[in-house]
Amino acid sequence: MSKLDAKIPEGPLAEKWTNHKNHMKLVAPNNRPKIDVIVVGTGLAGASAAASLGEMGYNVKAFCFQDSPRRAHSIAAQGGINAAKNYQNDGDSIYRLFYDTIKGGDYRAREANVYRLAEVSGNIIDQCVAQGVPFAREYGGLLDNRSFGGTQVQRTFYAAGQTGQQLLLGAYSALSRQIGLGRVKMFHRHEMMDLVLIDGKARGIIARNLITGEIERHSAHAVVLASGGYGNVYFLSTNAMGSNVSAAWKVHKKGAYFANPCFVQIHPTCIPVHGTNQSKLTLMSESLRNSGRIWVPKKKEDAEAIREGRLKPTQISEEDRDYFLERRYPAFGNLVPRDVASRAAKERCDAGYGIEANDTNEGVYLDFATEIKNKGRQAAFAQGDSNPSEEKVLALGKKWIEEKYGNLFQMYEKITDENPYETPMKIYPAVHYTMGGVWVDYNLQSTIPGCFVTGEANFSDHGANRLGASALMQGLADGYFVLPYTLSNYLADDIRTGKISTDDPAFETAAQEVEARIQALLDTKGSKSVDYFHKKLGLIMWNNVGMARNEAGLKEAIDAIGALREEFYKDVFIPGTAQELNPELEKAMRVADFLELGQLMAVDALKRNESCGGHFREEYQDEEGETLRNDEKFKVVAAWEYQGGDAQKATLHQEPLNYEFIKIAARNYK
Amino acid sequence: MATKFINITLKIWRQRNNKEKGSIQTYTLNKVSTDSSFLEMLDQLNEQLIQEQKDPVAFDHDCREGICGMCSLYINGRAHGPDTGTTTCQLHMRKFNDGDTIYIEPWRSKAFPIVKDLVVDRSAFDRIQQAGGFVSVNTSGRTMDANAIPIPKSDADKAFEAAACIGCGACVASCKNGSAMLFVGAKVSQYALLPQGKVEASARVMNMVRQMDEEGFGNCTNTGACEVECPKGISIENIARMNRELIKAAVTSDK
Numbered sequence: 001m002s003k004l005d006a007k008i009p010e011g012p013l014a015e016k017w018t019n020h021k022n023h024m025k026l027v028a029p030n031n032r033p034k035i036d037v038i039v040v041g042t043g044l045a046g047a048s049a050a051a052s053l054g055e056m057g058y059n060v061k062a063f064c065f066q067d068s069p070r071r072a073h074s075i076a077a078q079g080g081i082n083a084a085k086n087y088q089n090d091g092d093s094i095y096r097l098f099y100d101t102i103k104g105g106d107y108r109a110r111e112a113n114v115y116r117l118a119e120v121s122g123n124i125i126d127q128c129v130a131q132g133v134p135f136a137r138e139y140g141g142l143l144d145n146r147s148f149g150g151t152q153v154q155r156t157f158y159a160a161g162q163t164g165q166q167l168l169l170g171a172y173s174a175l176s177r178q179i180g181l182g183r184v185k186m187f188h189r190h191e192m193m194d195l196v197l198i199d200g201k202a203r204g205i206i207a208r209n210l211i212t213g214e215i216e217r218h219s220a221h222a223v224v225l226a227s228g229g230y231g232n233v234y235f236l237s238t239n240a241m242g243s244n245v246s247a248a249w250k251v252h253k254k255g256a257y258f259a260n261p262c263f264v265q266i267h268p269t270c271i272p273v274h275g276t277n278q279s280k281l282t283l284m285s286e287s288l289r290n291s292g293r294i295w296v297p298k299k300k301e302d303a304e305a306i307r308e309g310r311l312k313p314t315q316i317s318e319e320d321r322d323y324f325l326e327r328r329y330p331a332f333g334n335l336v337p338r339d340v341a342s343r344a345a346k347e348r349c350d351a352g353y354g355i356e357a358n359d360t361n362e363g364v365y366l367d368f369a370t371e372i373k374n375k376g377r378q379a380a381f382a383q384g385d386s387n388p389s390e391e392k393v394l395a396l397g398k399k400w401i402e403e404k405y406g407n408l409f410q411m412y413e414k415i416t417d418e419n420p421y422e423t424p425m426k427i428y429p430a431v432h433y434t435m436g437g438v439w440v441d442y443n444l445q446s447t448i449p450g451c452f453v454t455g456e457a458n459f460s461d462h463g464a465n466r467l468g469a470s471a472l473m474q475g476l477a478d479g480y481f482v483l484p485y486t487l488s489n490y491l492a493d494d495i496r497t498g499k500i501s502t503d504d505p506a507f508e509t510a511a512q513e514v515e516a517r518i519q520a521l522l523d524t525k526g527s528k529s530v531d532y533f534h535k536k537l538g539l540i541m542w543n544n545v546g547m548a549r550n551e552a553g554l555k556e557a558i559d560a561i562g563a564l565r566e567e568f569y570k571d572v573f574i575p576g577t578a579q580e581l582n583p584e585l586e587k588a589m590r591v592a593d594f595l596e597l598g599q600l601m602a603v604d605a606l607k608r609n610e611s612c613g614g615h616f617r618e619e620y621q622d623e624e625g626e627t628l629r630n631d632e633k634f635k636v637v638a639a640w641e642y643q644g645g646d647a648q649k650a651t652l653h654q655e656p657l658n659y660e661f662i663k664i665a666a667r668n669y670k
Numbered sequence: 671m672a673t674k675f676i677n678i679t680l681k682i683w684r685q686r687n688n689k690e691k692g693s694i695q696t697y698t699l700n701k702v703s704t705d706s707s708f709l710e711m712l713d714q715l716n717e718q719l720i721q722e723q724k725d726p727v728a729f730d731h732d733c734r735e736g737i738c739g740m741c742s743l744y745i746n747g748r749a750h751g752p753d754t755g756t757t758t759c760q761l762h763m764r765k766f767n768d769g770d771t772i773y774i775e776p777w778r779s780k781a782f783p784i785v786k787d788l789v790v791d792r793s794a795f796d797r798i799q800q801a802g803g804f805v806s807v808n809t810s811g812r813t814m815d816a817n818a819i820p821i822p823k824s825d826a827d828k829a830f831e832a833a834a835c836i837g838c839g840a841c842v843a844s845c846k847n848g849s850a851m852l853f854v855g856a857k858v859s860q861y862a863l864l865p866q867g868k869v870e871a872s873a874r875v876m877n878m879v880r881q882m883d884e885e886g887f888g889n890c891t892n893t894g895a896c897e898v899e900c901p902k903g904i905s906i907e908n909i910a911r912m913n914r915e916l917i918k919a920a921v922t923s924d925k
Contacts, residue, residue, distance in 0.1 A: 048809065051809055052809045055808055055809060066732060066738070066740060067730060067740060067791070067792060067793070068739075068792065068793065068795065068796050068837065069796070070739070070796070070799075070837055071732055071733075071738040071739060071740045072738075073732070073733060073738070075733065075737055075738050075739075076733045076735055076737050076738065085816070085817075087817060120811065123811030123812070124811070125816045126811060126812075126813050126814065126815060126816045127807075127809060127810075127811045127813060128816075129813075129816040129819075129866070130805065130807045130813035130814070130866060131804070131805050131807055131866070132804075132805045132829075132860065132861050132864050132866045132867050134826050134827075134829040134830035134833050134860065134864065135816075135826070136826070136830075137820075137821060137822075137823045137826040137827075138823065139823050140820060141820025141821050141822055141823065141826075142817050142820055143816060143817055159830055159833075160830065162737065162834060164737075165737055165834070165836075166830070166833060169833065172799070173799065173803055173804035173805070174804060174807075174809055176796065176799045176800045176803060176804055177800070177804040177806065179796075179800045180800035180801060180802075186796070188793065188796075211785060238735075240732040240733040240734065240738060241731060241732055241733075241734055242732050274673070274703075274705045275673065275703050275705055275706070277703055277706050277710050277713065277714055278706075278710065279707070279709065279710050279713055279734060280734045280735075282734075282735045283735070410755065411735065411736060411760065414736075414753075414756055414760045414761075414762065415707075415760065415762070417762070417764060480809045480811060481811050484809075529717055529720045529721070531713070531717060573720060573723070575719075575720060575723065575724065575725050575726060576725055580686070580687065580786070581687075581728055581785060581786045581789065583726070583728055584720070584726060
C-alpha cells in the first residue's frame with residue numbers, strides 16, 4: 001500500500017464522517033490517563049485540541065514559543081468565521097459551503113475532508129457561543145452575519161474586526177480550564193527542536209526552554225503539530241514575527257511528506273510596503289470588501305499626479321475611476337476570492353496605474369465613501385428623517401462604519417497617519433496564508449504513524465486558494481471535532497504500551513543532534529545578521545515565487561536560494577550563548593529551515609505546469625489573464641519526501657484527487 | 671505624509687537575567703525613518719549592535735499589529751509610549767522628534783519579574799485565567815443551537831468591549847499599586863454580562879480574585895491610570911462590576 005493512502009471512508013459523501021466515527025476504536029476513560037499526548041502550538045487548532053484531549057482524560061503536554069498560549073497568531077485573524085447555519089435564510093447549506101470551498105480552492109482539495117469541514121462548521125458556532133465568545137449580534141439579540149469573498153451568501157460570524165482574538169481567547173479559556181484542573185501541562189516559551197521516532201512511530205519531541213536554553217526531552221504516545229503556516233519565508237508577510245515552519249519542517253525531515261508547498265495565499269488588502277526597515281505587513285480584513293470599493297484612476301496621468309502628491313484621490317471624479325473588480329467580475333464584484341482580487345490589483349499596477357509613492361508604485365484604493373453615504377441615509381431614514389442633510393448622512397454613515405470596522409480603521413490610521421474615514425485606504429496584496437503544509441490523511445495523520453498535523457500546518461482543506469473566514473473554521477474543526485476522534489482511534493492500540501522512556505537511545509541521539517546544530521550555528525561567527533539572510537531570501541521568494549511565476553524565474557530562485565543557504569552557514573553571526581534567552585539564535589534556527597523550504601516551494605511551483613488558485617504560472621493563462629488549470633496532469637496533491645537540504649533532490653509522490661460528487665469546471669466569478 | 675529621518679539617543683534598561691543587577695545604557699541611533707514603528711526602530715538598533723558584535727536588546731513582540739499583547743515597554747515613563755489607545759508595536763517614530771532622548775524600561779511590577787533586558791514574565795495572568803476565567807462547558811459541540819439564547823445587543827457589545835483585553839499588562843505597569851484589577855475586571859465582566867457565564871459567576875469571581883491576590887498584585891485605589899494607558903480602552907467600569915460581583919458572591923455563596 002502506498003504511503004499516500006488518504007484513508008477516505010467509503011459511502012455517500014454526507015455519511016462518510018458519521019459512519020467513520022461510528023466504526024472507530026475508542027479508548028475507555030480508565031485507560032486515557034495512561035496515555036500521553038504532546039500538542040505543539042496553541043493557536044485555534046492547538047488550543048482546541050489540547051483542551052479537548054485534556055477534557056477526555058489524556059495526559060496532555062502543550063507547547064508554545066510565546067510567553068502565553070493566548071498570543072498565538074490566530075489571535076490576529078480579523079474578519080470572521082464561516083459556518084453553514086443559514087441564519088440569514090439566503091439559501092446556505094452544508095453542501096453550498098462545501099461547494100464554495102472546493103471551487104474557491106480551484107479544485108485542488110479533497111472532497112471528503114472539505115465536506116466534513118462544512119458538516120461540523122455549525123457546531124463550532126454553537127460551541128463558541130456556549131463558551132461565552134461575544135459574537136456580533138443584531139438588535140433582536142440573534143447572531144449577525146456578513147459576506148466574504150467567493151460566496152453569494154452571508155455565512156460569516158464575526159466579532160468586529162477581532163474575530164480571531166475572540167475565538168482564540170475562547171479556546172484559550174477552555175485550555176486554561178484544563179491546565180487549572182491539572183489535565184494539561186503547559187510549556188510556554190518552549191520551542192520544538194525535533195521529533196523523536198521509536199520503531200518508526202512518533203514518540204516525543206526535543207524542546208528548547210527559551211529562557212534557560214536547556215534542551216528537554218518529552219515523550220508521548222502521539223504528537224500533534226498545530227504549529228501554523230510558513231508565510232514568513234517571504235520575510236515580509238502578515239504573519240507574526242515568530243511564526244515559522246520549523247516544527248513542520250523537522251517532521252518533514254524525519255519522513256513526513258510536505259504537500260503543495262507552492263500554494264501560498266497572497267491577500268489582496270494589506271497596507272503597502274513603506275521602506276527597507278519594515279519588519280512586517282499589516283492586513284486590512286477582507287470583510288472591508290463588503291463595504292469598500294477597490295479602484296485605481298482610469299487615466300495614467302492621474303495615477304502619476306497622485307504618486308507625486310499633486311492630486312488627491314477625493315478630487316478624482318466618478319467617471320475617471322476604474323473599479324476594476326466590478327468591471328471584470330460583475331457577478332461577485334469586490335467579493336471575488338483573494339487570489340483573483342490580488343492578481344487584478346497587480347495587473348493594474350504593472351500596467352502603470354498604481355497609486356502608492358513607494359519604490360514599486362504598488363498600491364490601489366479601497367474606498368468607503370459610497371458605503372458611508374448609503375448607510376448614513378439608511379440610518380437617517382430609520383430615525384424618521386427622510387430628507388437628511390449631507391453632514392448628517394456622513395456622520396451617521398461614519399458611525400455605522402466605526403461600529404463594524406472601528407479597530408481596523410484605527411489601526412490603519414496609526415500605521416499610515418491618514419484618516420480612512422476621509423480619504424480612501426491604500427492597499428496592496430501581501431503574503432498571508434499558506435495552503436500547503438504537512439501531508440495528512442483523512443484522519444489528519446501524516447506519513448509518520450502517531451504524528452498528527454492540524455490547522456494551517458497541514459495541507460488538507462483549502463486546495464490552491466483558501467476562502468476568507470475559512471482558516472478559523474478549519475483550525476477549530478480540526479482541534480475540537482476531528483482530532484479527538486481520529487487520535488483516539490490511533491491511541492487505542494497503545495493502552496498497554498506504558499510510559500515511553502526518555503532514556504531511549506532515540507531521545508539521546510536526537511538531543512545530541514540538536515545541541516550540535518545549535519553549537520555549529522553559534523560557532524560560525526561570521527559577519528552578517530540573521531535578518532540579512534532572511535530579507536534576502538524574502539526578496540527572492542517575493543520576486544520569483546510570488547504572485548506570478550515563470551519557469552526562468554523559478555529556476556533562478558532555486559539556484560539563488562541554494563547559494564544563499566551556503567553563505568548562511570559560512571557567514572552568519574549570532575551573538576550570545578545557547579544557555580540564555582537568545583532571540584537571534586531562535587531566529588537563526590527558523591531561517592535555516594526557511595532556506596530549505598523556500599527552495600522546495602520553487603521546485604514544486606516549477607513542477608506544477610499549470611495555474612490554479614494562488615499558484616499563477618505566467619505560461620498558463622487565458623486571453624483575459626485568468627488561471628488555466630491542467631486537470632489531466634495536475635489534479636493531484638504533490639507530496640514531497642525529504643532527501644537532504646537540497647530541495648532539487650526531494651522525491652515527488654502524487655495523490656490523485658477524485659471528484660465524485662462535484663462536477664469539476666473552470667472557476668468563473670464573472 | 672512625508673517620510674523623514676531622525677537621529678535619537680536611547681536610554682535602555684539592560685539586565686542579563688533575573689539574578690544579575692541591571693542598569694540603564696545609552697545608545698545613539700541615526701537615520702531612523704519616521705514611518706518605522708517603535709519596534710522597527712529597536713530592530714534597527716539591534717542590527718547596529720550585531721554589526722558591532724554586541725549583545726542585542728531583548729524585547730517581547732510577535733504579531734506587530736496590536737492584538738497579540740506580547741509587546742510591552744515603558745517608554746519615557748508611559749506604558750506603550752506617548753500615543754493613546756495603542757500598543758508599542760503600533761507606535762510610530764513620527765511621534766518623536768530629531769534629537770530626542772528616549773527612555774525605554776521594562777514593565778515595572780513585582781508580579782512581573784524581569785527575564786532579560788525588557789522582557790518580563792507575565793505568567794501570573796495565565797494563572798488567574800486558569801483559576802476561573804472560563805465557562806465550564808465541554809468541547810463536544812453538542813450544546814444548544816447558538817441562536818437558542820438571544821442576548822441583548824447592548825450586553826453583547828459590552829461583553830465584547832471587555833473581552834477586547836489583550837493581556838499585555840500595561841494596566842499593572844501603570845498602576846502605582848501594581849494592581850491587576852482592570853485585567854481581572856475585564857474577564858469577570860465579559861462572563862458576568864452574558865447568560866452563559868451566570869451559573870458559575872460566584873465561584874469565578876472569588877477564585878480569580880483569590881489568585882490575583884496570591885500572585886502579589888496590589889489593590890485598586892481608583893486612580894484610573896490603567897484606563898488611560900490601556901491600549902484597548904478597557905473601561906474601569908469593569909473594575910466596579912467586578913467588585914459588585916465579588917460582594918454579591920461574598921454574601922450569597924455558600925463557600
